[in-house]
Amino acid sequence: MSGSTKEAVALLREHGAEGMPHPGGTLLAHLDRVRQRLSQWGARPELQLAGLCHAFYGTDGFAHALLPLDRRSELAAVIGTEAEELVYFYASCDRRASYATLADEDAAFRDRFTGGTYPPSRARRRDFAELTAVNELDLARADGAFRTRHGASLLRLFTQWRPLLSDAAWADVRDVLVPRGKELGLS
Template sequence: MTNDVSPFPAARALLLAHGADTLPHPGGTLLAHLDRVEHRLAAWGARPALRLAGLCHAFYGTDGFAESLLPLDRRAELTAAIGEEAEHLVHFYASCDRDVSYPGLPDPAGPFRDRFTGETLVPSARRRADFAEITAANELDLAALDPEFRTRWGASLLRLLTGWRPLLTDAAFADVRAVLAPRG
């Protein structure tokens, strides 16, 4: 990847090459969801690497979405398309064991378990904040599109993301409140 070429077209081309446009996902296809997550991060003012990670966050599957577009032994392909920082964020996001990692995420000493290796680590503040922003964008996309999802998971997501408030930007947290706060 060269610095004078935007990695966004390369990321989209790789997503298309690996079938993200045909893989069913709530709200349409996986590609449609990924595009919406990236647009939400952009609306929050996220830096390009974080937006790219949001666009590609499901490449290796996640704890909540088992399908993967690339196996872990082919990480270099994604790195070539989106750059090292963004790929590391994608891998970190995909590696999350949610049951262990979510509760302690806002705690600077909170454990983060890698579901691929079983290793437990303590991520940096920036890594935790980036993870929280991608997670919020991902979950808010689903909640904004699907009233049944919002009814079933909205209250617990609001509690979770409110607990993560120290990690979220003001724009992200305002969106959390707009999408998930009870309407009266």
């Protein structure tokens, strides 16, 4: 583990992630699996750190925040500015308003904290797609009922986002979400 990763894990522990129940064990276990999978996909260190810390401000699907937004500088001091900005971007996503157009060049991303809408860069949209995929795939691996309930809709979403996903992420999407015997037609 790099120094920043160790410090991030310590901060997560300090804010209760190690004792917080989450599919597949605890929130900290989930976050570390997300970081590890991003590493396996070849993600750069900043995205790996963002994956480890993606729940710090809560998300549109996980309301519990470990830190309030007025303390963003504390997380940035541990993981760096770029990684913290990715954490904020991920946490700020209004999924209902943003998911459908994320793969479009003129995507309209809605920040659920500010209410503002803007078109993020392709690089930012790629990072977001990778982080969303790894997060949801970890949940699908950890919880069969989650996979049964959401697997088909996640597969549709990630198929739409295919231009934003790395080959490694796409291979994992197919491996986790495509029912056996149905692999044909998804390249």
